[in-house]
Amino acid sequence: MATKKPVKKSAKKSAKKLVKKPVKKLVKKPGRRGPRSAAQRVTGLLVMLPWIMQRKRVKISAMAKQFNLTEAELIEDLQMAAVCGVPPYTPDALIDVYMDNGMVIAEVPLVFSRPLKLSTAELFAISVMAQTALQLPGANKKGPLSTALAKIAPLMPSGAETIKVELPRTRFVKELLEAANSGERHEIEYFSPASQKRSTRIITVRKVFEDAGRWYVAADDHQSREDRVFRIDRIEHLTAVGIFDAIKEVQDEDLPWFSQKMPQVTLRVEPSARWIVESYPYISRVNNRINNRDVVDITMSITSEHWLGRLLLRAGGGVKVLKPVEYRNLGKQSAQTILDRYKKSGTSI
Amino acid sequence: MPVKISQAERMMNLLALLVDRTRPLTLRQIRQDLGKQYPDSDEAARAAFERDKAALREMGIPIETKTLGGDAAGEVTYWVNRSNYELSDLRLSDDERLALQLAVATVRLGAQHGEEALWKLGGERKLRPTATSVNIGLVDENTSAITDAVMKRRTLNFNYKGEKREVDPYGMLSRSGFWYIIGFDHLRKDQRVFRVDRIDGNVGVSEARAFTTPVAFNVAAAVPTEKQMLAAGDGEQTTAVVLVDAALAAGVRNEFGDSAVIRDRTDGSVEFSIPCANMSAFRLWLFAMVESAEVLAPESVREQVVQWLEELVAGK
Numbered sequence: 001m002a003t004k005k006p007v008k009k010s011a012k013k014s015a016k017k018l019v020k021k022p023v024k025k026l027v028k029k030p031g032r033r034g035p036r037s038a039a040q041r042v043t044g045l046l047v048m049l050p051w052i053m054q055r056k057r058v059k060i061s062a063m064a065k066q067f068n069l070t071e072a073e074l075i076e077d078l079q080m081a082a083v084c085g086v087p088p089y090t091p092d093a094l095i096d097v098y099m100d101n102g103m104v105i106a107e108v109p110l111v112f113s114r115p116l117k118l119s120t121a122e123l124f125a126i127s128v129m130a131q132t133a134l135q136l137p138g139a140n141k142k143g144p145l146s147t148a149l150a151k152i153a154p155l156m157p158s159g160a161e162t163i164k165v166e167l168p169r170t171r172f173v174k175e176l177l178e179a180a181n182s183g184e185r186h187e188i189e190y191f192s193p194a195s196q197k198r199s200t201r202i203i204t205v206r207k208v209f210e211d212a213g214r215w216y217v218a219a220d221d222h223q224s225r226e227d228r229v230f231r232i233d234r235i236e237h238l239t240a241v242g243i244f245d246a247i248k249e250v251q252d253e254d255l256p257w258f259s260q261k262m263p264q265v266t267l268r269v270e271p272s273a274r275w276i277v278e279s280y281p282y283i284s285r286v287n288n289r290i291n292n293r294d295v296v297d298i299t300m301s302i303t304s305e306h307w308l309g310r311l312l313l314r315a316g317g318g319v320k321v322l323k324p325v326e327y328r329n330l331g332k333q334s335a336q337t338i339l340d341r342y343k344k345s346g347t348s349i
Numbered sequence: 350m351p352v353k354i355s356q357a358e359r360m361m362n363l364l365a366l367l368v369d370r371t372r373p374l375t376l377r378q379i380r381q382d383l384g385k386q387y388p389d390s391d392e393a394a395r396a397a398f399e400r401d402k403a404a405l406r407e408m409g410i411p412i413e414t415k416t417l418g419g420d421a422a423g424e425v426t427y428w429v430n431r432s433n434y435e436l437s438d439l440r441l442s443d444d445e446r447l448a449l450q451l452a453v454a455t456v457r458l459g460a461q462h463g464e465e466a467l468w469k470l471g472g473e474r475k476l477r478p479t480a481t482s483v484n485i486g487l488v489d490e491n492t493s494a495i496t497d498a499v500m501k502r503r504t505l506n507f508n509y510k511g512e513k514r515e516v517d518p519y520g521m522l523s524r525s526g527f528w529y530i531i532g533f534d535h536l537r538k539d540q541r542v543f544r545v546d547r548i549d550g551n552v553g554v555s556e557a558r559a560f561t562t563p564v565a566f567n568v569a570a571a572v573p574t575e576k577q578m579l580a581a582g583d584g585e586q587t588t589a590v591v592l593v594d595a596a597l598a599a600g601v602r603n604e605f606g607d608s609a610v611i612r613d614r615t616d617g618s619v620e621f622s623i624p625c626a627n628m629s630a631f632r633l634w635l636f637a638m639v640e641s642a643e644v645l646a647p648e649s650v651r652e653q654v655v656q657w658l659e660e661l662v663a664g665k
Contacts, residue, residue: 162520212526335661
């Protein structure tokens with residue numbers, strides 16, 4: 001039985017995933033690495049040696065960063081490579097790689113000058129990534145990415161043709177992508193379902209991103225003077241303002257919604273609503289057997305009360321709020337609000 | 350005495366030797382050439398050599414073997430054919446490498462394979478953040494087995510919804526945050542769609558069996574959209590009239606198209622004709638809009654919605 005790995009970290013991490021992702025199995029953040037195996041080191045060298053031989057000279061610090069190694073690990077690997085070669089292991093029969101004055105230098109290729117063939121996993125990754133990038137609004141479909149893909153194509157196994165990625169088509173993504181690169185301010189009219197209100201804001205776009213089938217824009221909101229994330233499909237109007245701000249690089253970790261403080265709830269999920277456990281990330285999970293039913297108690301972060309009300313409605317009677325107490329009747333209240341609407345409108349047309 | 354040497358170093362030397370020599374070598378010759386890098390005892394040397402050979406093969410280096418006859422009957426020779434494991438020069442231009450670099454930096458897939466491919470293609474991983482990112486993360490313990498099987502057209506075995514399935518994977522699709530496998534299900538004897546994250550436990554891949562994908566197979570058309578899901582059911586009513594408030598109307602129009610619009614009201618709300626043959630899918634869709642949508646007709650569907658709501662209010 002595959003068990004999902006719950007997000008153990010902070011609410012910060014789960015908050016990020018919450019809006020982001022009807023989650024698959026969450027990957028564990030790599031912790032401190034243990035000693036690297038011989039196979040790992042050789043695999044790494046077989047990638048790094050052709051790479052450095054092609055470049056001849058690269059800074060040790062830059063190369064370590066490029067390959068996700070500490071400088072000590074890189075030096076250790078390259079020192080080992082430098083004593084490898086072919087019999088009789090005289091200096092001219094060893095791999096010509098050495099370090100001098102903070103630089104890695106590899107001038108005379110002996111063996112290992114060509115990279116290994118791409119593995120199936122690597123071919124899968126590079127083709128899917130290129131194919132996806134080509135779908136981005138405004139992508140040059142006849143540009144270098146297409147021609148690169150065409151050059152890789154002969155290496156692809158035949159099954160690769162039927163692997164496809166679909167990106168959601170959302171209005172304004174193209175304009176916002178351009179705004180992220182130009183720094184031009186835009187006025188947006190935005191609808192917030194949580195408050196049921198529309199507002200007009202002036203934003204400077206910092207990053208445009210897609211996740212779990214939706215497009216978002218991270219921006220400086222000049223009204224609130226805060227960094228905000230907006231769902232692009234909820235932007236109803238977009239107008240360029242003609243004022244340009246300096247471009248600022250934003251790391252994913254710094255996106256504002258990832259650091260929002262989210263309230264946590266504990267839900268009891270009945271078998272009928274098990275899709276919730278599959279679809280949303282949770283912080284912890286306990287399997288229970290109650291009255292001959294296998295229920296799951298999950299603790300998760302929520303984005304708003306409105307969001308939780310919506311989840312409870314959709315789950316029908318399959319979910320109960322255990323904690324906090326103030327949300328215990330939220331499902332009923334949400335249902336009552338809709339019921340009032342039906343009663344008010346009377347019979348159908 | 351063997352020289353003190355790490356396994357990594359010995360593997361590098363073994364590979365360099367096999368690549369460098371034009372003739373196949375026996376283990377005896379390899380030990381001689383490597384000059385005491387393997388243990389002295391035949392048994393220990395053989396075991397260490399087998400370990401190195403297995404690890405190199407695991408990395409994608411095909412070490413070929415041939416058992417000799419004649420005077421050397423029974424002895425095995427080993428060699429590596431560079432063209433079988435080295436990447437041929439794809440003659441990528443700098444612009445093409447940069448375009449791939451940007452694609453790898455923009456699209457999140459969950460593992461580092463994209464970066465590894467870039468390095469092998471002579472490129473570099475982009476270290477600065479990009480202004481755009483797309484997350485199609487395929488993070489699953491079965492990822493490599495599944496993608497390998499799909500690319501090489503091998504049959505998959507896995508547990509799904511409590512049943513053992515044997516599936517010829519015709520294709521894969523990433524849509525709305527999920528990855529799907531579409532293939533021929535030997536249990537149902539028909540084409541079926543499976544969500545990768547719903548597979549229970551480990552996936553097995555058959556070694557021998559290969560299959561052919563139907564000529565007319567279209568991966569995107571094989572996975573039903575939400576609209577098609579709502580219509581795929583045996584409910585008595587096939588469509589419902591749903592009034593959606595102005596705030597959400599644009600989204601629904603975008604999803605179902607102009608042909609689903611019955612009437613635009615003056616306050617900006619819109620009446621849509623929405624498929625509802627699959628009532629549980631319809632319920633999920635409808636309640637996602639909370640109080641911003643209302644079923645107007647037919648009466649039986651409206652009554653069903655009211656009944657659901659009353660049950661919720663009553664705490665049933």
